[in-house]
Amino acid sequence: MTHSVFIDGEAGTTGLQIRDRLLGRDDIRLVQLDPAMRKDPQARADCFAQADVAILCLPDAAAREAVTLTADMDVRLIDASTAHRIDPDWVFGFPELAPEMRERIAAARLVSNPGCYSTGAIAIVAPLVAAGLIDETEALSINAVSGYTGGGKAMVADFEAGTAPVHFIYGLDQRHKHIPEIMTHGGLLLQPVFAPSVGNFAQGMAVQLPLQLDDDRSVAALHQALADHYANEAFxxxxxxxxxxARIDPTALNGSNVLRISVHGDDETGCATIVAVLDNLGKGASGAAVQNMNIMLGLPEGTSL
Structure with a gap:
């Protein structure tokens, strides 16, 4: 059986990566919009009407407009924007988050794709909150570095032209768009201090959570809780x-849909750091979207990943 998929916003970085993953699949037919008509509501509506699943690779406002445009259609949506990640009417598209998530994604009409930083942060925090090793009101700090492709076309152009800094920290007002989903889906009631940064490499990401240790929260206990949670997961x-x-390479998983967690520290010093590495364009964006699409269509989850 062939399923029809429309990528709304195909020309952007995430859209292009999704298209490349789907091209050549005999179980997927891509519904494509003439680039000259990409802002024409009727042309877009016609594409949505032809699709079993549409993947929104759009700014938040445009994603909301697309939802309104498709309100009376049978098409199912995956939104890669920030617009619906904490909306209770949408299923959060992180299949590994909890045992029931795949079933919920498979049955959903509306699925929100997680953000890149938040994928790494939630992957660490949520299992540890569930295991009682992080309190939901604990004061946490999360640090991260991403490749510059996560910043959009203007940032990519700056780095490729050599006009961007080698590394910079941003989001210092503590209003980064990924913080609400980290709290909501990580199970936190107190906002963590979040310090994202961008390095002079195209793809890749490392998200770090420093923690103080005690008799109950040892390096071994943290590792065991995470290993148990993800024991049967491929990605x-x-x-x-x-x-x-001894060293972490944020580019180590580029080109894959894998997220890898490592637990570092020393019980004697009382300090630990947990690190998640992923491709910001893979498990942090296009790979996650294709994984969710496969689940929604009842296809093998790892196809194209």
Whole structure:
């Protein structure tokens, strides 16, 4: 059986990556819009009407408009924007988050794709909150570095022209758009301090959570809780304790849909750091969208990943 998929916003970085993952699949027919008609509501409506699933790779306002445009259609939506990630009417598209998530995604008409930073942060925080190793009101700090492709066309142009800094920190007003979803889906009641940054590399990401240790929260306990949560997952992996390296490469998983978590620290010092590495354009964007699409259509989850 062939399923029809429309990528609304195909010309952007995420849209192009999704298209490349789907091209050549004999179970997917891409519904494509003439670029000259991309802002024509009727032309877009015609494409939505032909699709079983539409993937929205749009700014937030345009994504909301697309939802209104498709309100009376049978098309199912995956929104890669920030617009609906904490909306209770949408299913959060992180299949590994909890045992029931795949069933919920499979049955949903509306699925929100997680953000890149938040994918890494939630992957660490949510299982530890569930295991009682992080309190929902604990004061946390989350640090992260991303490749510059996560910043859109203008940032990509700056780095490729050599006019951007080698590395910069931003979001210092603590209003980064990923914070609400980190709190909502990570199970936190107190806003964490979030310090994202961008490095002079195109793709890749590392998200870090420093923690103080005590008798109940040891390095081994943190590792075991995460390993148990992701024990049967193909795309979220926990590095075995005896394979932990001294350095973390944020580009190590580029080109894949894998997110890898490692637990570092020393019980004697009372300090630990948990690190999630992922491709910001893979599990942090296009890979996650295709994974969700496969689940929604009842197709093998790992196809194109």
């Amino acid at each position: 979220v992996q926990v590095v075995p304790a005896d394979q932990i390296g």
